[in-house]
Amino acid sequence: MPALKINLNYSKKPGFYLLVAFLLISISFLFFEAKSYWHVGVIGIFCLFFSFLLIKKFKHTKLLLLVFIIIFSIRLFQSIPLYSYQGQVITIYPDQVKLIPDYVSGIGKFKNGKITLGFKPTSAIRNALSQGEKVLLFNIKYEVSEIEQAHNFGEINYRHYYASKGIKELVNIQNYQFISSSYSLIDFYHYLRFKLERYFTTFPRLLSFFAGELILGENINDDTQQILDNYRNLGVIHLLSISGLHVGIYTFVISVICYFFKITEDESFVIISFCLLLGILLCAGQAGFVRSCLTYFLGGLLKKKAFNLNNSDLLGLTAIVHLLINPRLFMNIGAILSYILVLGLKVIKSESSFKQGMLLNLLLTPLLLFNFYQVNIFTVFFNILIVPYFNFVVMPLTFINIFLFNKFLFISDIFEKILEFGEATINSFARTNIGMIIFGKITWWQVLFLLIVSFCYLIFRLESRKLKLSIVTLISAYSLIFISIHFPLQGQVTFIDVGQGDSILITTPLFRKSYLIDTGGKVSFASSKRPKRPQIEQITLPFLKAQGIDHLDGIFLSHQDADHVGDLGPLLDKIKVNKLYMARGLLKNQAFLKRIAGKVHKSQIKELLAGDRVNEGIKFDIVYPYQAGLGKNEDSLSVTFKVNNKRWLFTGDLDQAGEEVIGQKTPMKVNYFKLGHHGSKTSSSEHFLQIIQPDLVFISAGRNNRYHHPNQETLAKLDKLAIPYLSTQRYGSISYRYGFGRDHFETFLK
Missing domain, CATH: 1.10.12 (Lyase 2-enoyl-coa Hydratase; Chain  A, domain 2)
Known part of the structure; x- marks a missing residue:
């Protein structure tokens, strides 16, 4: 017993819990994030460093330290999804899935873990889920696959995102039987979240959005992406995350109410703790909110036990408990930002609020550049302007509306008008891009x-x-x-993996010039009612921003098909483009004109025919078409150019007849050729391939696409001619890097 007392006394010496937290965080990074020997080596050094400090400074707490490490190690191994899905019963909660008329997608639970899933529901399942009922699927016919990973530099890696939640597999359900189930306590929790979500969707648009973000920690609207972009671009996106800021407001308001009703301090602590616990459950455990709640709980409990810790050790103890609850905690960028922000605040607490903002932004900038590739240098000023609006307008109006909506609908209309004015003002700031620097992605x-x-x-x-x-x-x-x-030392020709479509980035070394050939885009089918975000927001824009590209010198548009130019309009909204190059006649195509209406000036458009040349850093020679068309496949703008003494040829979706014209009028030997029409049998005839004699060809096509591109006849043709090929289907984005007489190829998926 005396030894235990000594251990506890030493554990109260400043720094113990903070150092233990650093050690456990390092171990978690080693366990979950180390992907190379370099990672293992660097993280291992940190583990040894923190272990050395703990053993040297706190000699009598070795046993306590060992207990922490053993318990955390057990939790680490428990958090690994050890079992693959093998046809067990799947439990689906209504708040864990998205339900649209012809499809259900989201997260399901089975005996040994969680999965992402997708299937076409029967009317009975639609009714059950829409009523908030839990559904059990059994006798399932299914296909299991790994969750899709990123295919391009800068793209969000959903495999990593779901791994942070302990999910590693996607189950595509083809046939099943189901039953709905009676409620347990946990079922009631999911039912409550579902009912709140449904209730919030009845609010006016902005009130609905903020209610979902502040209570449930999720965006329940499909048409509010612009709000998220505005807050992110101004550097105030943290306001939309349920975090310590909101915990502070909640505890203050509840404390005032308790004081008014003469409730004792101990009773107030219990009431506040209960409310915060409810908040944790409703927001599905958002890291920043849980961190702040844990700090409140632990601080209150330790105070009652007269076990006083300084603020830094209280933060360390909070991190330890949080990690024991969720060992994968620091796979989440939100958790990393939250803890680093608070740790920085402990270090600079004596500074003025303005200087604190400046210093904290300095601390967060490396993480923002690693994850989002951009930073706003005026974030501190935008925080000064927007935080009061959010705290004293958005939050009160949102919560008042939650309690009064059904009884006083006219009040909601007034609140909505106030928020519309506020968000319009924020949007006007965000659209200027003032202070925004597209820096690029930095390395770990x-x-x-x-x-x-x-x-x-x-x-x-x-x-x-x-x-x-x-x-x-x-x-x-x-x-x-x-x-x-x-100012990169290398230029590139990169086939961006945009799925079933074309988009190729060409850049020059040093004083970089940047061009796109086509933008990609999703082909819409009338049967699909699922709302679609432009692909460029998830693929092309992050790909460009990750390389620090904030404008394009030109975009070459091959023809009017959606899989080639469908994302042109959204791209023009998001990034500056100096010139649009297209085949003559495309401007007579009404469908194409709708894509660019109000987005470009006439002076930015350059119409081209065979024989024309664009000479801006790279000499682009136009080899097709010879006469104006309407932008159909047979009118595809075909471009050739040389970089590093290697000739490239791009022909869009040009058919074999058009290729024969090129072969007759401008025969050439090319080093690299993008196979026509995604490898369809309508393009790239054997005769044309014999004329151009490519060393290597490239196929840009979507995985499991409905057209079955590339065609097997086309691939057989390449094999017959002994022409090697690379496909974005298999390798993700494919890049040719060149500069100073050297060149090489690299693919994103190894």
Whole structure:
């Protein structure tokens, strides 16, 4: 018993729980995030460093430290989805899936874990889920596959996202039987979330959006992406995450109410704890909210036990408990940002609020650049303007509306008008892009280096010599990284994996010029009623921003098909484009004109025919068409150019007759050729391939596409002619890198 007392006393020495938290976080990174020997080596060094500090400084707490490590190790192994889905009964909760008339998708639970799923529901299942009932599927005919990973640089990796939730498989359900089930306590929890979601969708648009974000921690509207983009671009997206800010407001309001009703401090703590626990359940455990609630719970309990910890150790203890609850916690960028933000605040708590904002933004910038590739240098000022609006307008109006909506509908209309004015003002700021810097994606080791130097700057900011060294190091590091991204030593020709479509990026080295050939886009089918976001928001724009590309010098448009130019309109809305190059006659196509209406000036458009040349950094020669058309496949703009003394040829969806014209009028030997029409049998005839004699050809086509591209006859033709090929279906984006006489190919999927 005396030994235990000594351990507890030593565990109260400043720094113990914070260092243990750092050690457990390092172990979790080693377990879940290490993808290479470099990762293992660097993270291993951090594990040894924190272990050394703990053993050296807290010699009498080795047993307590060992207990933490053992318990956390057990939790780590428990968090691994050990079993694959093998036909067990699947439980579907109504708040865990999206239900549209012809499809159900979301998360399901089975005996040994969770899966993502998709299937066509019967009318009975639609009715059950729409009523908030739990559904059990059994006797299932299914296909299991890994969750789709990213196929392009900068693209969101959904495999990693779902892995952070302990989900590794997608189950495509083809046939099944089902029953609905009676309610247990956990079923009631899911039913409550579902009913709140349904209730919020009856609100006016903005009130519905904010209610979903602030209570459920999710966007329940399909048409509010612009609001999210506005808040993200201004650097205030944290306001839409249920976080410590909201916990502080909730506890203050409840405390005032308890004081008014003369409720004791202990009773108030219980009431507030219950309300916060309910909030955790409703928001499905958002990391920032859970962190702040845990800090409140632990602080209150330790205070009652007279076990006083300083603020840093209380944060460390919070992180330890949070990790024991969710070992995958720090696979979530929201959790990383939340904890680093609070840790930074502990270091600079003596500064003014404005200076705190500046210093915290400095601390968060490396993580923002790694995950979002951009930063707004005026974020501090936008926070000063928008935080009061959010705290004193958005939140009160949203919560008042939640309680009064059914009784006073006219009040909701007034609230909606107020919010419309506020959001319109925010939108006007966001559309200017003032302060926005498209920096590019930095590497993991650059993030680590910048974080360490930034923390050194915060810690040593009162020591002039170390402060100057930190400032010089930070400025030099950011400058060198920015230059390396924006003035690359290599140019590229990259086939962006846009699924069933074409989009090719061409850039030059050093003083970079950037061009696209087509933009890709989804083909719409009348039978599908599912709302679609433009692909460019998920693929092309992140791909460009990750490379620091904030404008395009030109876009070459082959023809009017949606899988080639369907995303042109949204792309023009999101990024500056200097020129649009297209075959003469395309402007007479009414469907195409609708895509660009109000988005470009006449001076930006250049119509081309065979024999024309575009000479801006790269010499693009037009080899087809010879006469104006309407932008159909047979009118496809065909372009050839040379980089690093290698000739490329792109022919869009040109048919074999058009290829023969090129072969007759401008015969050429090419090194690299994009196979016509996604490898369809209507393009790239054997005769044409013999004329151009490509060393390598490329196929841009979607996985499991309904057209069955590339055609087997076409592939047999390539085999017969001994022409090797690479396909985005198999390799994701395919890049040719060149510069200073050297070149090589690389694919995103190895």
